[in-house]
Amino acid sequence: MKISELYVYPIKSLRPTKITEGKLTKLGFRYDRRFMLLKVIPGENENGSGPTLKNMHIPEYPEMGLFQTEIEEAKGESEGDTSRLIVTYNPPSSSDTKDNTESSDSEDSQARRLEIPLEPETATLKPFTVTMHSSPTTGYDMGSRYNDWFSACFGYPVVLAYLGTNTRSVLGTLAPAKRNNESWWRIWKQELVLPSNGHGNKMLNQWLVPFSLGYLVLNAVSWCHGRIENGTSSPAVAIGVTALALTVLWTVVNILVNRRHEARIGFADCAPFLVISQTSVDDVSGRLDGGVEVDLTKFRPNVVVEGAEVAFEEDFWAELAVGSNGNAGAGKDSKVKLLLTGNCVRCQSLNVDFSTGKMGTGEAGSVLKKLMKDRRVDRGARFSPVFGRYSFLGGEGIGERIRVGDEVVVLRKGEEYTVTGKSASEAWNVILTTGY
Template identity: 25%
Template sequence: MLQISALYIYPIKSLGGIILNTAKVTDRGLECDRRWMLIDQNNRFISQREHPEMALLRPSIMPEGLQVTNLRNNSTLLIPYQPLTNKMVEVTVWDDTTMGQLVSSAADEWFSNALGEPCRLVYMPDNIHRPVDPDYAPDGKLTSFSDAYPFLVISQASIDDLSARAGEPIPINRFRPNIVFTGGEPYMEDGMTHFTIGAIDFYGVKICARCPIPGINQNTAQRVKEPLKTMAGYRRKNNKVYLGQNLIHNGEGSLHVGDTITVLDMKPVEVFE
């Protein structure tokens, strides 16, 4: 039996994540997931790829807003759930352009100090609709400020197998999943094209090509060789390494740790080099 073992959201793109027992599913992914994003002076997204220290900026959900703590100096910032400005700017996530609402000058100053370069914080309000790549999903499917898709699923068995191959425990937070499940064989998620959790349908549309972020220790912000070195030996194709399945969905509701995953359709798994 497949069961959800962990749920994660990443309210501010590329900052630390939050582990949940229950998460609400919205039209564009889990509630609060990647609804905020830092942008540079060219309005392009900022990530751990260039600033690994972003791993040490940890958000938490508070009644009055999102609180971010900088683990390097324990300074904190409270971000109200509603931005304090009405100004919208065009922002870039990879090849996509969409709109973001500037949050506040105080947030801009705090994050600029934390990263050592000018940046601004933007929010995606409900009336901004960013479509998923139409090459992999039907019209009308949305995502927030994620790289491309509203969900990422990884099995714990895959992480356990990777850890055994690497000869050291690999924390799952290196891979920034939304849904983690137990049961089944390692890398089963590669072939999961349709499954349900409660009344919500999920569809696997594309296995996830991994950027350098899995090679960043999320507790120290240091770049390390594993797990990318090991993955290159058995999860590589066309000079990229892969782990996890990107998802789209139909339906809204809630997910809970312990929920059963019912697989309705599988496809042949990828053949790696």
């Protein structure tokens, strides 16, 4: 199998940017879901301090499908300062509505095109709390220049929020450590090894942190022994102080290790990546009458894999290795591992017509219904069909890049369908209305 398509969604729920290669971060592809839109609801909020902001998702606001995004990355060392996002608004065509004022094509084009810095300076932006599915984070109001443009397109006031360096907790049991019930030793083993990223001595990177901790422990024991030998402290006091020091050291390091290992997300609803199979997309298209082909971007994937032998075999994928074009290929030694932890249950977003900004009619508007017949395979989400898998990045993959054409190998499979557990019930219930 290999990667056939890659997508980034710079602004949540708007249409994606198709890319040929993507840089991997803990939060997904670089620039993925770095922004989101919130509708301004007039009136005072529960604190009596002004209007309420409501998170916008395409099933509830299908007009979001009228916005196309494009990333223009700068070349050279200053790319973080000048890379930009181009948003184009494509209003639905109508034969019975015409502009009352004459304007040139260039003026009309400029009015429907907006440039946004991909890494804006947050020092001058107003921070505010963005809560997604009871998981809060901090966003930054991009200001009137951008808010007014989107508001004019939507026809109601909205706010464009930027994530910055902030993150959120992962819902339910989707995080790899929770899904796999990882032991504390496995977590420590992963986190105490320094990432090499192709640099430095492999043995030094592997043993530097454990050796340093061992050195601290031996020093504490040596101090205790010295106090007892010299009679400076009684054995009980020396041992007690040493035990207390080691307990504090263990507690602090354990907190730091677990915090580093904890999976985090940004403005994505549930996971950094969504993986789907082209074979499964073709299966859905085959269910539609009249030769209608489903637009796979309605499934909002980040990674599309082609070459699967049967449709929906990805239901059982638990771990994938992705190999670079320049290397021998994917395998156990590949740095890029995608950990597939849960099903993506689907909602009305599959029925949105991107050309009209409304729910589709005919076959194009029946995708969800077609899947309801046989794709309700998750016992934890009995009333929703499953399509695609939520995925997290293995630790060594941070900073790497994956490309269209890269080989994909299944390293690990589950024997049964993934079940959305009770602790994750909030997650899938939210998906019913957000569409990821």
